[in-house]
Amino acid sequence: MTKQLKSFILMSPDDNCATALEDVSKDSQVQIMDISITINHDIPLGHKIALADIKKGELVKKYGQAIGVATENITKGDWIHTHNLSSQYIQEVLKND
Amino acid sequence: MGYQRPKGEVGIRNKIAIISSVVCVNHVVQQIANQVENAVPITHPLGCGQFGPDYKNTLNTLIGLGKNPNVFGVIVVGLGCENITSSLVAKNIKKSKKPVEFFDLQDIKGGSPAAIEKGVKLGKKLSKEAEEMKREPFDFSRIVLGLECGASDSISGISANPALGIVSDRIVNYGGISILPEFTEWIGTEHLLIKRAIDENVAEQIKDLLSGFIENLKGLGINFLGVQPTPGNIQGGLTTIEEKSLGTIAKAGKSPIQGLIQYTEKPKGKGLWLMVEPSLDVESMTGLAGVGANVIIMTTGRGSPCGNPVVPVIKLCGNPKTYEWMAENIDVDMSPIIMGDKSVEDLAEVLWVKLKSTLNGQETQAEKLGFNDVAIWRNTASPFQYMHCK
Structure with missing residues (x-):
């Protein structure tokens, strides 16, 4: 297996999250485009980090598209997953439960 | 051939x-x-x-x-x-x-x-x-390609799926047919799909299908979280259905959408078609085979072994860990995309070569290993649903 050339990928310049291309340890320093980021959690391959602070209620964008709404304030470098991001579609259904 | x-x-x-x-x-x-x-x-x-x-x-x-x-x-x-x-x-x-x-x-x-x-x-x-029958030469306009993804992670959507999208567009450009099933994985992308519909009628059909499904869930009080995305998708980094869907539809490239077909309905012409199917891999591939697909390409991030009895299934994997773990079940290693040494376009070319050899008779891993999976979509409201012992 060749060595991983970069740790994260940004799918679109509009995005406020990036996807890990390898397992990345907490406290790693990474450069994504022109942004320097300290990683706040261990990030497994395929998982996302915040490229900037995202306020509760704001949209998280990947591929240049909204992939859901922040359910709490997210700090730059945080892991973004089901604990702080929710769908605008399937979540609506949950409210009926 | x-x-x-x-x-x-x-x-x-x-x-x-x-x-x-x-x-x-x-x-x-x-x-x-x-x-x-x-x-x-x-x-x-x-x-x-x-x-x-x-x-x-x-x-x-x-x-x-x-x-x-x-x-x-x-x-x-x-x-x-x-x-x-x-x-x-x-x-x-x-x-x-x-x-x-x-x-x-x-x-x-x-x-x-x-x-x-x-x-x-x-x-x-x-x-x-x-x-006694012999293979004869044919061109790509005779291909009916099924687009499948299963056991996805968030690597599929950035590697294998867009590479498959390039191959799907190429089949469409040669005058062939490509079919995207799994409608629950279009949720959250309807604004992108309707822009690609060939006319207003097709756009309305897409909107009605997806909004109708969300209404059904609400009406029945069904919690779909954990169904879409699946627990495996979530472990693989996919957080919401929108994120999963954006990866799913990448398999269908950029071609215009000719229309929707039912689970057992053949496409009514050439080009890219959407199939109404609920997003379960084996049901989906059985449906694709049932409407005449002669080859299926399936991307997998976490690793799926599935195949079909009558249609060869070419398996792609963009996740280097999964590929290393399950290479026996994968036909094309797409991980050079995320390792940074090859582009999506480069791997689409590798896939194109594999597709051609498969069309000419080379067995896929699922064929070699004897996967003959069949599952048929059941969608009747059951009169048995409330019957139980008191």
């Missing part, structure tokens, strides 16, 4: 399909297929006591699998008391003008051993006839 069928379609395989009309004869069908060269078993848990849309889906899917251009000839086996009968399935497959045999176990003295013997005898005759 493929096999010309009587009605003009082109097969890339020359299989003998042994089909159960009903669950009760699955063992018989399996035993016949085991003893006949180039035969595949088509078994399933259905065929008896079916009604409404379920009845139609099972009947039309079995007919579609028999009619699939990769099938040279068919033997349909029934028990004798079911409502999806071997004669009904066989009669409809015969419209394709290919050789079709059928019988019911209850009509044969000697029970299952005699039925197996009869099936093997008929199968060997068909197999011999099939061997």
